[in-house]
Every structure is written in C-alpha cells, then in structure tokens.
Amino acid sequence: MPGLYLHIPFCKQACHYCDFHFSTSMALKSRLVEALTQELALRADYLGPHFTLETIYFGGGTPSLLTAAELDQIFTAIHRHFRVAPDAEITLEANPDDLTAAKVRELAASPINRLSIGLQSFHEPHLQLMNRAHSATESTAAVQLAQEAGFENISVDLIYGVPAPDHSLWEQDLAQAFALQVPHLSCYALTVEPDTVFGRQLKKGAFRPPPDEFVARQFEMLLTEITSHGYEQYEISNFCQPGRESRHNSAYWRGVPYLGLGPSAHSFDGVSRQHTLANNPKYVASVLERAEVPATIELLSPTDRANEYLMTSLRTSQGTDLRHLSTNLGVDLLGHRADYLTYLQLNGWATLSADEVLTLTDKGKLLADQITLELFQITDFSD
Template identity: 45%
Template sequence: MAGIYIHIPFCKQACNYCDFHFSTSLQHVDEMTDAICKEIMLKKNRISDQQIGSIYFGGGTPSLLPEKSLAKIFDTLTSGFSIAADAEITIETNPDDLDAKKIAQLRQFPVNRFSIGVQSFFNEDLVWMNRAHNSTEAETCIKRSQDAGFENLSIDLIYGFPLLTDEKWLSNISKAIGLQAPHISAYSLTVEPKTALAAAIRKGREIPVNDEQSAAQFITLTAKLAAAGFDHYEISNYSLPGRHAVHNTNYWRGIPYLGIGPSAHGFNGNERYLNIANNAKYMQQLALGKLAETIEDLDIYDRFNEYIMTSLRTMWGTDLQKIGDEFGKIFLEDTLKNIVPFVQRNWLKNENGKLTLTPDGKLFADYIASELFLLDEHPED
C-alpha cells in the first residue's frame, strides 16, 4: 500500500543543528493549510489505484498546527483517498507541545502514532541544541501520551555531540528503554553547512564533532538495544519485534508515496518529485491551482543506485535475485564483483542471496553503498 508524507514547515524556534525547511512564524498557517489541501487534491490521481497504508506528518513541527488546520487536512485526505482501516498515521511532536490539551485534541483525529523529538533527557544538552523543551517535559510527555492511549510511540535521540559523555549516553538509552516506547530512532549529529552549529564551529565557538565518539556511541546504542530485545532494522532505527515504522520501512523498500508540502519529496518507482523549499512561492503556486514541484525521471542506473542505498541500510538487506530480475545480468555481475573487498573485510555478508551489513559494516554504510553504485558509461548527450 502507498504512503503519504505531509511536510508542515513550522517550528517554535530553530535548533542549532537543523537544516530542514521550516519557518518560526505561524502568521500564514491558514494559507499554508489551504495550499497543502489543494496539493493533496491535485495529486490524488497519482496513487488513486492504491489504498493508503501510512500517513506521516513531518516537518518542522506538525504538533504546532491548530486543531482546525489538522481537521481540514484530514477531511481532505479522507475525501481524496481510500485509507486502510489499519493505516499507520504518525505525527511528529515535540515534548513541549504534548500537554494534556494537545493530546486530547489529537485523540479526535485518526492519529495512532507519535514520533517524539526528545533528543536528550539532559537539560544542558537541550539548551545547547536550542530545543524548546526541558528534560522534565521530555519524560512526562511520554508517560502522559501513554496514559491517554497513545502507546505506539517512537523516541528520537541524538548522539555524537561534544556535550554527550558516554555516561550520559548510557543514561539516555536506559531512560528510553525504561519508558517502554516500542520504537527508538537515533541519529549521529551531522554538521550541515548552513546551520547555526556549523557557523559556531567555523568561528571556534564550538568543538567539531568527533567521528570516533560517534562511532563508539553507535556501537553502545546497538548493543544495549539488542540486549533489550530491539531489532536493529535500519541504520538509525530500532524497534521491538513487529513494531517497525510502516511508513519509513516503505521508503526503504521502494513503495510509492506522495510528498505534500514545501520541500517534500514524492516517489512513484520511476520518477521523483521535489516541491519547492520556499513557503511563499509554494503557496502562490497552489493558490493559482499549480503544483510547485520539479520532476526527475529516474533511469535504470538511478533506480539501481536508489535500491542499493535504501535496501543495504536495512536488516532485510539487498536481494541479489531482485537485482538480476529487475536490472539485468550486467548489474548483478558488477555487484558481485564490487562486494568482494567488503566481504573480505567482514563489512558485508552474502548469505542466501542477500547482502547485509555486519556490525562493523554499519559504521560505513554510506561509503559501502556509494562504492556499489553503478554509473551509465554511455549517458545521452
């Protein structure tokens, strides 16, 4: 079943590491809601032959949306699509938004999963990141959500930043496990060029990220969550058995999805769609009944490289038979040749026709995938 991703481009304040598209002003939230609803209806025929198995509200901070905006978007979705009765419907939230009133509002909608941007349970870390919540809110919002019936929760954590000692990282992991969230997403801090953190590092006001620290904390995370019964089903994602995120898993398996909202991506198997990352221009185009997107046709090399990049990150791995069947003999032969050094180094396993990363290989997932990419040697002029 297909999915729908909706990008809500609003945040209370800018985290120092974030380069996602958002605005800290809610001045045009009604106009943005109208534009999102118009885009939904303009794109509904792209997957009209499929039921919707997942809807994901990302951002930005979707939990900032007022009740009337969420109601309008859900009304538009239900009028435009056939949504499966058991569809996973996720909304990204921040701890400071999840007070009793907001949770009660969200109970009125078919939202059945929260992805909560905790990042750390330590106040000094949250201040350093310029997060809007504190450590008490990080913990109490999870318990409050569970008490209200939202048991399908994912907790986001960040590791590899200068303030995070190994002792604090162990405490964060233990706290997340103890709160009984069935899903944990953990990301190594990446310094993106146009962020406040990058500027501070350039000016010498912050310490650069230490790759060795990040690697060691990744290894600790994986070991501790495995011992607690979590599947490491994707490089950055861990869940209890059977509690994998449906929406994100479909990304890695190449299932088609619509991308709605400024900066959102969509994918149908042969084409990728990218919406403009500019709120004003996005709303102006939709007000005229026009889509604010560019379309990229994916040739066989693009689709192969996409498959390698996404499948290799997962515990299900890369299927060699699928490569032969869908991309052809030459792609399969080149792949078998290119994996040899990584198998010899014990970074890759080739078992029963499936390529999977070893624990050591997971530290170099992006590098390994890039080395397995194939390029068209005879591109059209």
Template identity: 50%
Template sequence: MAGIYIHIPFCKQACFYCDFHFSTNMAIKNEMVEAICKEIELQQDYLKGELVESIYFGGGTPSVLNEGHLKSIFTKLNKHHRISSEAEITFEANPDDITSSKLDELFQNGINRLSVGIQSFDEDVLKWMNRAHNSKQAFQCLEWINESEFNNFSLDLIYGIPISSHETWEKDLRTLVDFQPPHISSYCLTIEPDTVFGRWKQKGKLNEASEDYASEQFYHLAEYLRKANYEHYEVSNFGKAGFHSKHNSSYWQQKPYLGIGPAAHSYDGKNRQFNISNNAKYLSAIQTNEIPAELDLLTAEDRINEYLMTSLRTSIGCNLSFLINELQYDLLKNAKPQIEQWKSSGLCILEDDYLKLTLKGRLLADKLASDLFLVD
C-alpha cells in the first residue's frame, strides 16, 4: 500500500506564521498544473506498481484549483498509478474558497475527504495571523459542509496564540465540536525564522506564548476532545472511530509515498527524495523531462531515528519487535536507563511489546524521541 501527495504551491495571501513553500503569483497556475501532470508521468515507476490507498492535495492552498485542473490531475493519476477503489482522497481548503457549488464540484470529481484550515473562530486572532478568511466565512463554510455529501472531513485549529486567552481557546473548541467534524487536527503556534512572525520576534515586536500557557491549552484540548469521543491517535490529531487519516497515518507507519510538485517529499521505504522548493526552477526542469529532486540516502541509524520520531507521536507507540526484527536494534537494551527514567516520571508506559508515551509525554514527543536518537 502507498500514498501520493500533491503540493499546490499557491495562496491568495501569506499567513504570518507559515513557512511552507507557496507563491501568491497565480499567473503560472495553469502552467504549474501542466507540470504536475507531467511529473506524475515522469515519476510513474517510483511506487513500483503498489496500490495507492491515499491521495492528499496539500499546499499552499489546493482550493485555488478549478474543476479543469482537477480533471487533468486525476486523468494522469489514474493512467499511471493503481488507485484503490476505496482510496482516501483528501483536499485541503480554506473557508473563503468553499461554497456549496465548490463542494459539489469537488465531490463529483473524486474528492472524498476535506481538510479545512479554520485555525480560529475569533476575528481578532484571524486578522493577527493574516488569514484570508474571517469568522463569518468559517461558520458559513462549515454549514455548507454539513449540508453537502461529504461525511469525512477534518478541521484545523491553532493553540498557543500569544494574543489570545484560555477563554477564547475554550470557545473555539466548543464551537468546533458543535459542528461534529469526524476529525480534528490541532497544532501549537510555532514561530519559524523565515516568516513574518519570525521577523517580528527578531525585532522584539512579538513574544511567543509561554510553554506553560501552551501546555495548559494542549491538556485542555486533549481532555475536551476525549469527552467528546475523539480518539487522540497522534500528538496533533484526533478522530472519531473509523475516521483516522489514512494518508497521515501512512507517514507515521513509514509506508512508501510519492510527492508531486515543488517542495514535495517522497519516500520509497528506504530512502527519501526532495523536490526543489522553487516554482520557476521546478517548471524549467519538468519542461526538459527532468525530476528536480535531491536524493537522501538513509543510513541504518537514520531509519531507526525516523521510526522512533514517528512512532512515539502515535497512540500505538513504538513496536519494539519491529525495531529488532526489521531494523536490528534493541531499544530496551540500548536505552534502558532513559526509558526507566521516563516511566518513573510518568512520561511513558511499556505495554504488549510497545513503548507508548503518556499524555504528559506526548507534549514532549519530539524532544523525547531525539533523546533516543543514534548518531552516525
């Protein structure tokens, strides 16, 4: 089983926190879609004929695409890859791009799951983040989704916002759950250097929320959604039973996937591949039938480290037998003092041959995983 990720590198405007690759220049949108279709053809052998069980349109903002663009991309995908009849096909969208007719168009063209970037229902917070939508549009798009044929969709929220409050966070959670989305993704605001917020921070114009403030909101998020019958199956992801994201889960389970488009990443089960994060150079290369990608050959240590990083973020946890049998690494033997310390601090448990982080541990998942990393 495999997945395909398609990066659509366009946005109407730049959110002040975002460091993903995108451009606000829509003039080359048609040319970019043609190049994406060409790359699908050029990369047709990457997955070695494996059945594709998930396709994910990310970005950027895929909802800037029109119906013609979608038809072209799906024609190429179906021609060059084996797509499961039950494939999960996710489409990221912003609330301001969603209309009743747009939803019908997406559903009729094969999209069966939406991922909508709400981020907040608070007008001041949305303006501060420079989101393209307002609060009214957030509510309206959710009403349209509930009236549409989509029964599988995910909504995003951001916490740890320094200009906000616990009261606003509580209201956002309550509002979101009232719409009963099958899936919720929630991320802590991170200030990256090459963003507007990053430059504000460097100039002393922005102070990040304290760790205690963000931690309190994370714990409240987890408890609130638990009571609302959401399964906390990954640090930042919550789903009703049967609605966990197949595509994102494939990353954490280290299944192979093909990334198409500028800045897209691929993984063949052993090594990684990274497309160039430059629209002009990407287009130029594809036009000459070249794949503008850099290959990253993973060492045995790299593969162990990646498995530790991804598995410890999930509720399933790290499979100790998999590490021994597939990666020839005995974690309990090599990191026993560290794991015993975590257990005594309430950060992890050992259960049925799995090392699992507790809720307290998940808050520190990336740091804890890095503490176990092997060095080449």
C-alpha cells in the first residue's frame, strides 16, 4: 500500500526549535510547484508499474501556504501519472495562522480529507518563546474552523518539555486539546537541535531546557490523560481514537515502500533509500532545466534494514516481531540477546508475547532510544 509524500519547503518564519528543511523566502514557490509536477512525471515508475496510491501526504515546511491553484496543479499531475485509491487518505500539514474560514473552505473543496494542524501550545508566552507565527486564540480557532468546514479527520501537534515553572501549562494544553475533540494527536518532547535558535542559545547559555525528569513526568501525564480520554497510543508520539491512526505514517513504520518528492524528501523502494538534495534553488534548476532529480541513493544492507525495523517497530504498539526479524532480516535477538531481553522484562520495561513479539511498557517507552541503541549495537556485531 504505497504512499506519496510531497515536501513543501516554505515557512513564514523560522520556529526556534525547527531544523526541518524550509526557506522563509517565497520567491521560488511557483517554480518549485512546477518542479514538483515535473518530478511526478520523472519518478512515476519509482515504485514499479502496478500500484495504487493509498495515501498522499503534504508535509513541510508549511503546505498550507499553497494556493488553491497550486494544489490543483499538483493534483492534476498526480492523477496524470498515478492511480489513486478512491478512499485514499490525503493529508495536508497546516499552520493555524493560514487556516482562515475562507482557506478551510477552499481546502475542504479539494481532494484533501485530513488536516494535521501544528498548534504546539495554547499558551501565548510559549508560542512566542518558540517563535510561532500564530496566537493561542488562532490555535483554537483553526481547529474549530476546520471542523465547521466539514473536516472530521483532524490531527493536532503539541510540544511538551518547554521550560516552565511547573506542569500546569502542559496540563492545560492537554485539557484544551481534548476539549476540541480531535481524533488524533501527535505530541513531541522538545528537542534542541544544534542548527536552530534554541541550539545556538543553548551553546551560549542563553537557553536552559528543563531537566530530563521534568520532561519524563510530562510524558507520564500525557499517557495517563490519553488513556482516560479513550485514545490509544499506537506509536510513542502518536495517539488516536480507535480506528483513526494516520494510515500514511503507519505504513512508514511497517516498512512499506513510498515515494517522496521535493527538496529534502526521502523515498524507499524496498531495497534502497533515496535522499533528495535539501536546497530549493538547486532542486528547481536541476528538475526544470535538466530533467534530473538531485539525489543520493543509499543501498540498505541487511543490517541497515534490521536496524530500521527495530527503530520504528519498537516505537509502535504492535511491537517488534522477533520471528520476522530473524527469518526475514537475519537477526536472531532471542539467540544472541536473550540476557538483555530478560533484563528488559525483569525491569518491567518490555513484554515478550508467546508468539515472540517484543513490546515496550509505558516505563520502557521513556527509555525507547537507549533500548533501541542497545539492540542496534548487537545487530551490528551479529552481521
């Protein structure tokens, strides 16, 4: 069930935590849309000749900066080169400041049937600290307007672990998100990336992230609240009402091939990964003037594929199928790491089912990165 990802690399302003690829200059926007339609043609066979797109995802950057005409241009090209399932999940990431009543009506009239709205917080000082382009009032209004326009499939992004005197603001953020009755939430712990304003401030001692225990407590609060509101944690940072998982992201985590278009996008065809150059002018020039997508190809070794499967599956509620890992990817964790697997279970960090599926407990999810790393090293040794 392959998916299509389109990266829209433009933002009104740079958020202080974000190291995704984007430009704050709109000068190349229409040329880049044209280049995306060309790339659709150039890479129509990337996933093989016989497939139907089950999901389409506009990510960014800020895809809600695309005009109705630009979206139309892209959809026309998609339908010219690909078959799209009639019930395809078509998601657009949107920023609250773009979601006016007119804009949501426009989006509702397009093929887009799922919105992922980047709220981050309902607390004004936190939005300002992060340099978001919207107010707390706009955060709430964006969701309500989208619902009024008929969008049922809505996800909101929130960030926790933001410096604060106590946990009350995070508690209020969660309460507000639940009050909006959105079927899907993505909640991320603030990470300080070196090449961002927060990263540079941290180096100079001008930004102090909260201690790990503070962030861990907020993650625990999140899990408690999620459960009491009837949501499922189907991936470490992703929560939904029953049946409302993101089909697009779930397919990534299951290792299903996908095609990613636009600068900085990744693609996966089952054996290799392709990384498109994260540079808007070079991408546009190469695609439009030379009909070439500037990209590097990384052939995945069996170890790479096993590591990727471990990294993604361990974060999901479905867990890591140790039989699949051993039979299809050549890594026998039960044989080589029996002691560590027992240690994880004795500490209450993971469970191992009778059919050999390893799943992290809530306590274990707090240590997901360390546990994955530990299993990674072993994978390398056994290769």
